[in-house]
Amino acid sequence: MRLMIIKRDIPEAFRGAISERITSAKExxxxxxxxxxxxxxxxxxxxxxxLICMKYKGKGNVREYIMEMSNIASKIKALKLELSDDLLAHLVLISLPAQFSQLEISYNCQKDKWSLNEFISYCV
Known part of the structure; x- marks a missing residue:
């Protein structure tokens, strides 16, 4: 009975992909x-x-934009793909418009690498 109800509520295109020999809802x-x-x-x-195609268009908060990029990077890391914080910083920099070019120059001239929080504070 349950199987008939389940099959009825699922579009026919999906039902056709499943074998007719199945007799239980669990299967x-x-x-x-x-x-x-x-x-x-x-x-x-x-x-x-x-992540690669993101571009900050000057609308909204730059902090939120960088945090959105960081969130996507975290999801990528959760999928077992190594993505360094340094690479993320460079991706953020190249996604920012020309008005942030001084920030990019400052970052590239520094010996130290900035943490994400430092990066956000410099952008803001």
Missing amino acids: FLAEMEKHFAKSDKAETSTLLQS
Whole structure:
């Protein structure tokens, strides 16, 4: 009975991908899960693309913008892809408009690398 209710509520295009031999709701849901399993590679690619393509357009708070970039970097790290804080700093710098060029020059002239918090405070 449950299986019939579940099948009824799922679009037919999805139902057709599942074997008719399945007789229980548990088997049906397990089979559906196999077809729609999350791909870490795809998620990593999507996150990397959004991080690399980000550009600060001067609207909104620059701190929030940098924190958004940091959040994406954290998600990438959680997917077991190494992304150093130094690389993130450079990605932030190249994503900022020309009005932040003095900041980029200052960063590149320093021997020390800035932490994310230091970076945010200098930007603000």
